[in-house]
Amino acid sequence: xxxxxxxxxxxxxxxxxxxxxxxxxxxxxxxxxxxxxxxxxxxxxxxxxxxxxxxxxxxxxxxxxxxxxxxxxxxxxxxxxxxxxxxxxxxxxxxxxxxxxxxxxxxxxxxxxxxxxxxxxxxxxxxxxxxxxxxxxxxxxxxxxxxxxxxxxxxxxxxxxxxxxxxxxxxxxxxxxxxxxxxxxxxxxxxxxxxxxxxxxxxxxxxxxxxxxxxxxxxxxxxxxxxxxxxxxxxxxxxxxxxxxxxxxxxxxxxxxxxxxxxxxxxxxxxxxxxxxxxxxxxxxxxxxxxxxxxxxxxxxxx
Amino acid sequence: xxxxxxxxxxxxxxxxxxxxxxxxxxxxxxxxxxxxxxxxxxxxxxxxxxxxxxxxxxxxxxxxxxxxxxxxxxxxxxxxxxxxxxxxxxxxxxxxxxxxxxxxxxxxxxxxxxxxxxxxxxxxxxxxxx
Numbered sequence: 001x002x003x004x005x006x007x008x009x010x011x012x013x014x015x016x017x018x019x020x021x022x023x024x025x026x027x028x029x030x031x032x033x034x035x036x037x038x039x040x041x042x043x044x045x046x047x048x049x050x051x052x053x054x055x056x057x058x059x060x061x062x063x064x065x066x067x068x069x070x071x072x073x074x075x076x077x078x079x080x081x082x083x084x085x086x087x088x089x090x091x092x093x094x095x096x097x098x099x100x101x102x103x104x105x106x107x108x109x110x111x112x113x114x115x116x117x118x119x120x121x122x123x124x125x126x127x128x129x130x131x132x133x134x135x136x137x138x139x140x141x142x143x144x145x146x147x148x149x150x151x152x153x154x155x156x157x158x159x160x161x162x163x164x165x166x167x168x169x170x171x172x173x174x175x176x177x178x179x180x181x182x183x184x185x186x187x188x189x190x191x192x193x194x195x196x197x198x199x200x201x202x203x204x205x206x207x208x209x210x211x212x213x214x215x216x217x218x219x220x221x222x223x224x225x226x227x228x229x230x231x232x233x234x235x236x237x238x239x240x241x242x243x244x245x246x247x248x249x250x251x252x253x254x255x256x257x258x259x260x261x262x263x264x265x266x267x268x269x270x271x272x273x274x275x276x277x278x279x280x281x282x283x284x285x286x287x288x289x290x291x292x293x294x295x296x297x298x299x300x301x302x303x
Numbered sequence: 304x305x306x307x308x309x310x311x312x313x314x315x316x317x318x319x320x321x322x323x324x325x326x327x328x329x330x331x332x333x334x335x336x337x338x339x340x341x342x343x344x345x346x347x348x349x350x351x352x353x354x355x356x357x358x359x360x361x362x363x364x365x366x367x368x369x370x371x372x373x374x375x376x377x378x379x380x381x382x383x384x385x386x387x388x389x390x391x392x393x394x395x396x397x398x399x400x401x402x403x404x405x406x407x408x409x410x411x412x413x414x415x416x417x418x419x420x421x422x423x424x425x426x427x428x429x430x431x432x433x
Contacts (some may be wrong), residue, residue: 158383164391165380171394172374175405182404183367194368 039127042069042135046142051150055221055233062139066132075128078121085118105276108269115262122255126248133244140238147231330376331390334369338399341366345411359410363400370398393417 044065053061066072092111099107184191212218221233228236286294341362344355373379379387395402396417403413415421 154381155383157388158381161383161388161391162381168391168394168398169374171405172371172398172401175401176371179367179401179404183363183400192364192368194372198371 039131040070040074042066042071042132044135044139046139046146050143051146054218055228055230056219057217058143058221058230058233059237062136066136071128071132071135075125075132078125078128082118082121082125085114085121088114089118105269105273112262112266112269115258115265119255119259119262122258126251126255130245130248133241133248137238137241137245140234140241144231144234144238147234151231330369330373331379331386334366334373334397335386335390337362337366337369338397341399341410342414345414363410366400370401374398 042065044062050058050061089111092107092114096104096107096111184195220227221230222228223233223236341359344350344358344362347355350358373390390397395406395413399410399414403410406413408416
C-alpha cells in the first residue's frame, strides 16, 4: 500500500490539469489548421525554371501563376460581392434619407445588417489577400535561398580558375589575328573547315547576342531607376510584400473600428426603438414608461 | 502548384539550357592528346628532319583548332576539376601553338622552356643517385 504523502495527493491533480491543457491546445491547433486549410489555396514552388527566369519577367510569372489559382478565383469572387454590397449600402443610405417613421427605422435596421455583412466580406477579402502576400513572401524567400546557394558554390579556388580562364581568353583574343596571319597567311596553307564554319557562324551569333541584350525582356531589373542584381531585386520584392502585410494589419484595425461602430449604431437604434415603444400613451405609464397607479387616476375621476 | 506556363516558358527553358551549353565531351582531353603527339614528334629520335617538319606542320594545324575549341568551350568556365585547373595554370604550356606564334619562338623552344629544360640545366645535369 502506497504511503499517503503530499506528492501523491498533488500528482493526480497536476496530471489532470496537464492533460486538459494539452487536449485544449491540440484542439485549438486543429481548429486553426482546419480554418487555414479551409481557405482556398495557392502553392507555388521556387523551381529551377523560376530561378533561371530573367528578373524583369519574374514578378509577372508569379502574378500569372497566382491568377490561375483557387485563391485568385476566391479573391475575385469576394471582390465582386463586396462591390455589389457597396452598391446596396449606397442605395439604402439614399432610401433612408428619403424615408420616415417606421419605414425609416426598418431601413436603418437593414442598413446595419448590410454593413455587418459588408464587414464580414471585407474580413474574408483581407484573409485572402494576406494569404496571397504571405505566400509570395515565402516563395521569394525560397528563391533567394536558391540564388544564394548558387553563389555559395563560388569558392576562392573556383573564382581563381575563372579569373585565369578569362585572362586566357583575353590573351587568345588579342593574339588570334597574329596567329591567323602567321599560320594561314601563305597561300599553301588554307584555313581548316572548323575555322571557316566558325567565322561564318560568328557573325550570326554576334547579331543574336546583341538582339538578346537589347530585348526588353532581358533588361536588368531596376529598383528606383537603378539596375540591380537578381538577388537584390528579389529582396526588394520581399520587402514590398512585407510592407503590404503591414498595410493589411492596419486595414484590419480599420475593420475592427468599423465593426465597433456598427455595434454601437445597433445599440443606439435598439434604444431608440425601445423608447419609441415606450412613448406609446396607454394612459397607465409615467414619464419613465413604467406602469404607475397614479397615472391611471384619470380613468376614475373623469366621467 | 509548380510554375509551368508551358506554352510561354518552354522555349525560354530550352534556350537557357542550350545557352549554358551541354558539356562538350573532352575538348581539353583532345587538346592534351594532340599536344602529347606533337611533343612525341618533337622528341622522336627516329624521325628525319623532313619527316619531323611534315608531322609538326600537320599537328600544328590540328592543334590550332583544338586550342581554339578548348578556349571557346563555355562548359569549362568555372569547372573546378584538376584537369581544367592544370590546363589554365599555364597558358604557354597548354596552348603551345598560339603562345609560340605570339612570342615568336619555335614550338620546341617554348615547350622546353616551359618544362624547365635549358642549355644551362642540361650542361649542369649529372648522373647520380637521388
